[in-house]
Amino acid sequence: MGKLHRDFYNRDALTVGKELLGKVLVHEADGITLAAKIVETEAYSGFEDKAAHFYGGKRTPRVEVIYGEPGFSYVYFIYGMYNCFNVVAGGKNDPQAVLIRALEPLEGLQQMALNRFSKPYGELVKREIIGLTNGPGKLCKAFGIDKSFYGEDLCESRLYLEDGEQDAAFQIVTAKRVGIDYAEEAKDFPWRFYIKDNRYVSVK
Template identity: 65%
Template sequence: MKKLNRDFYNRDTLLVAKELLGKVLVHKIDGKKVSGRIVEVEAYRGTLDKAAHSYSGKVTPRTEVMYGKPGVAYVYFIYGMYYCFNIVTREEGMPEAILVRALEAVEGLDYMVYNRYKKPYESLTKYQIKNLSNGPGKLCSAMGIDKGLNKEDLCGDRLYIEEGLDNNFSIKTAKRVGIDYAEEARDYLWRFYIDANPNVSVK
């Protein structure tokens, strides 16, 4: 499948977020290809978005990647436990990004399962199968994404996004998750997901 180029990411963040649905996130690890179909995302619109790390133009060692070129990974650590994978959008100096919230496993399922649960797929419960990659921390664990991939160029050959094969789906719009602190921004309908997909984190 065709890899997304930088021009894809260098556009309005809400548009890019919607168009990421159905695309396939790929991580090449030790010669193996692990991939998952993007089924849920959240858009964060920079300096005017109180839920964004770059709100009010803050530049820190963590957020500086958001001010750089589009099509780059922004990976950060939360709660002392989980990594979150984001995609920088817009032109340089416009610190906007998209959080990938959930994936549907496509390739490398055994690898993803071992990463998450340290045991073979055959031994999983239905609950564990459902929860393999239906959340930002879960998908990073399954896909082997950690802080070492922060600032990774998504137009390269290690971590990137491909065109999907199935674009025949409806898109649902909703409030973003876990941002009650963000005042009016908590009500923005900037979460997008594939309707009826069982891998979505919050329906």
């Protein structure tokens, strides 16, 4: 499986959001490889998107990476508890991003369980197994992604994305984004994408 190149990210967030499904997020750290299939994403695109942190052209140190080159990570902290990992899409000065909402674990499950629940994978109950990575905050904790990953070059670093199984076929479901009731008309944009019937999807 090959690492995704810059050109993959240099497109609109809706296209990237759909095509990230089935791709694999990889984190290599301390000799351990964590890998999981992306099964749910949300797109945030343009100055008119009232759900986006860059709505109306807002440009602060927090969102500066989104105005840069595509293929970098945008990590932010919410509710004083959770990190959220986003992939920067679009081109320079064309702010667009894709939130990774859920993953299906593939490799490094033991370390994910220790990161997430502080106990071995073999001791997890079914609810905890699903709960490893079935939400944006959960997957960041399982993968050890925190604010130190802000601005990470996903084409050149310890954290990257690669192609999934080439023959894997699945149906994509399009739905409203989650947790953005404040965003007026943007809360109804059908910009969330997930793999149909995947048990790790956060919200069906």
